[in-house]
Amino acid sequence: MIPLKDDVPSRSFPAVTIALIAANVLVFLYEISLGARGQEALIYGTAVIPYQITHFRAASASIVPPPFTIISSMFIHGGLLHIGGNMLFLWIFGDNVEDSLGHLKFFLFYFGTGIVASLTQIFANPSSTVPVIGASGAIAGILGAYFILFPRAKIYTLVFLIVFVTIVRIPAVIFLGLWFLIQVLSSGFASGIAWYAHIGGFIAGAIVVMIIGRNRPGGIFAT
Numbered sequence: 508m509i510p511l512k513d514d515v516p517s518r519s520f521p522a523v524t525i526a527l528i529a530a531n532v533l534v535f536l537y538e539i540s541l542g543a544r545g546q547e548a549l550i551y552g553t554a555v556i557p558y559q560i561t562h563f564r565a566a567s568a569s570i571v572p573p574p575f576t577i578i579s580s581m582f583i584h585g586g587l588l589h590i591g592g593n594m595l596f597l598w599i600f601g602d603n604v605e606d607s608l609g610h611l612k613f614f615l616f617y618f619g620t621g622i623v624a625s626l627t628q629i630f631a632n633p634s635s636t637v638p639v640i641g642a643s644g645a646i647a648g649i650l651g652a653y654f655i656l657f658p659r660a661k662i663y664t665l666v667f668l669i670v671f672v673t674i675v676r677i678p679a680v681i682f683l684g685l686w687f688l689i690q691v692l693s694s695g696f697a698s699g700i701a702w703y704a705h706i707g708g709f710i711a712g713a714i715v716v717m718i719i720g721r722n723r724p725g726g727i728f729a730t
Contacts, residue, residue: 509665510599510682511674515657521602523614528594531642534582535590553579554638557629577625578618583640593642599662600653601646604716607656612719620648620711627707631694644704647690651712654683 538546552570559565559573571579584590605613624644653660658680666675687709694702 508667508677508682508685510596511663511665513599513603513657513663513679514661514676515603517602517606519606519610521605523610523617524597524601524605527601527617527642528597531582531584531590531594531597535584538583550583550585550638550640553583554640555580555625555629556638557632557635560629561633577622580625580638580640581618581621581642581645584642585640589641593646596646597642597649600649603657603660604649604652608652608716608719616648616652616712616715616719617645620651620708620715621645623711624648624701624704624708628701628704631703637699639701639704641701644701644708647705647708648712648715650683650686651709651714652716653679654687654709655713655716 538549541549548568549570551566551568553576555576556566556573559569560576563573565572569576584593601613601617604616608616621642621644624647625639628639628644658678660679661676662679662682664675664677664682666673687706690702690705690709693700694706
């Protein structure tokens with residue numbers, strides 16, 4: 508399932524969401540300009556590597572010293588599909604959460620849930636030397652917030668059914684509930700995806716938004 512858009516209009520310009528997308532795209536363009544070797548060096552020099560953080564040890568290849576890699580890693584992606592998927596989710600869900608929280612709260616919320624996501628991944632695999640990169644932990648926080656704020660919104664979704672392709676309107680509570688369930692079920696299998704970061708970010712986003720509430724009450728829940 509690929510989300511295309513939602514039916515919740517934003518009442519304010521999503522300046523932070525657009526700035527985050529622009530920053531991620533610019534960093535990715537810089538990455539690919541380095542060539543394969545340069546890109547690999549950049550990834551290992553800026554990624555979260557759990558072992559380095561839990562053992563207070565930076566590698567000789569480190570560009571950003573741990574634990575500040577928790578921030579730098581949010582802007583590094585491993586390929587076009589990686590950044591494309593992340594930015595699509597950020598664009599579809601981020602503007603409404605930003606509209607609901609306000610620009611400053613959303614900015615702090617994004618990085619705060621991204622940090623929690625990385626810490627969750629580190630806690631789950633403290634001795635791992637595999638680099639963890641990408642904005643998906645912070646974006647998972649946005650999905651958790653959207654799940655709480657807009658459960659009745661409809662997500663226009665591209666669905667592939669064997670040889671058929673169609674667009675359906677799926678309630679956000681179902682779309683995001685299924686997304687979260689996939690992360691939980693997949694976390695038990697070894698792969699190149701930081702499932703625990705997604706889980707931690709989503710839960711953190713849902714909890715934080717329930718605590719801090721909305722800046723713009725009324726009229727934001729789609730039916």
